Amino acid sequence: MKLQVETTKESEKKSQGVINPRLNITKEDANFVKRVREISLKSFSLSGVINIDQLKNPIQFESSLERDYIFLLEYDQTVKQYLEQPLKIKYIDNNKKQRTYIPDFIVEHFDNRPTELIEIKYTSTLKAKKDELEQKFKAARKYCQRNNLIFKVADEIHIREDRATELYNYKFLHRYKNYFHNINKDRTAFPILNENLVLLRTKLKELKKCTVSELVAHSAKDSDKQAELIFLTWYMVSNNFIKIDLTKKLTLNSIICLD
Numbered sequence: 282m283k284l285q286v287e288t289t290k291e292s293e294k295k296s297q298g299v300i301n302p303r304l305n306i307t308k309e310d311a312n313f314v315k316r317v318r319e320i321s322l323k324s325f326s327l328s329g330v331i332n333i334d335q336l337k338n339p340i341q342f343e344s345s346l347e348r349d350y351i352f353l354l355e356y357d358q359t360v361k362q363y364l365e366q367p368l369k370i371k372y373i374d375n376n377k378k379q380r381t382y383i384p385d386f387i388v389e390h391f392d393n394r395p396t397e398l399i400e401i402k403y404t405s406t407l408k409a410k411k412d413e414l415e416q417k418f419k420a421a422r423k424y425c426q427r428n429n430l431i432f433k434v435a436d437e438i439h440i441r442e443d444r445a446t447e448l449y450n451y452k453f454l455h456r457y458k459n460y461f462h463n464i465n466k467d468r469t470a471f472p473i474l475n476e477n478l479v480l481l482r483t484k485l486k487e488l489k490k491c492t493v494s495e496l497v498a499h500s501a502k503d504s505d506k507q508a509e510l511i512f513l514t515w516y517m518v519s520n521n522f523i524k525i526d527l528t529k530k531l532t533l534n535s536i537i538c539l540d
Contacts, residue, residue: 341365347385347401350440352451354388356527363388367398372420375412382417384432395431398424404436450527454519457512477513478522485523485539494533 342348342365354363367387374380386399398421407414418434425432441448461474484500485491491499497510511533517523523537 343385344401344403346403346437346440349448350386350399350401350435352448352455353440353444354386356447356451356454359390359392361389361391370417370420370424372416372423374416380416380420382420384421387430395429397431397433400432400434401440402434402436404438407434407436446530447527450531453531454515457516458519460516474513477510478517481510481513481517482522482539485537490536490538492534493537496537 340351342351347365351365354360364387365385366383368383370382370384372380372382384398385401386397388397388399390396400418400421402414418432421432424430480500481496485496488496488499493511493514496514497507500510501507514523514537518525518531518537524540525531525535525537529535
């Protein structure tokens with residue numbers, strides 16, 4: 282399935298006021314359940330909403346860098362839950378005026394590390410608005426100290442260079458993740474679909490560990506059938522029915538297994 286990005290006023294209206302069930306933690310002076318700010322469309326930057334999963338609410342973003350970070354969050358198995366535009370932090374700037382700062386994301390992990398407040402910025406913006414941003418970041422660090430949180434700034438180096446392979450894999454898998462939710466509304470194709478999924482799972486259980494190519498070759502001899510099974514294999518990988526190493530670039534020679 283292609284990335285579903287909506288940037289129309291109608292889609293923006295649909296996303297406003299949506300209660301987000303992904304976070305249920307509470308902290309002092311913070312709203313971790315519903316966005317505190319709705320992201321509006323801008324003519325000078327890419328903004329909109331992304332439907333990663335049909336069972337979840339659309340996720341808002343203000344830049345392509347934020348959109349890429351959402352992919353990292355959604356497919357990272359260590360991430361328990363997160364929310365965009367999560368809370369307001371009030372502070373006094375250098376001109377003695379009261380300001381409000383809203384971090385881009387709050388992220389909670391499955392392990393015992395502190396919950397993180399994340400700001401997404403390009404390195405060029407960090408340099409151009411250094412003084413203004415440092416006041417906001419200082420207020421965020423103080424807020425985090427009071428609430429046992431960690432504040433981090435993620436730029437394109439962290440998102441697109443340090444994690445380039447993972448990001449490539451996540452974007453690649455996204456096209457398969459919800460494919461059958463969209464084309465099979467009448468459910469007519471599900472019997473054949475289920476039969477082929479069972480075939481792949483049964484064969485992989487026999488092989489225990491193999492490449493994508495090996496699984497398909499052992500499951501069918503016809504080239505058209507093999508092409509269909511390759512698609513279904515990636516569908517199963519994207520929905521965590523099959524295990525694979527996502528730190529390495531996905532190819533037909535990638536090793537897969539059930540456990």
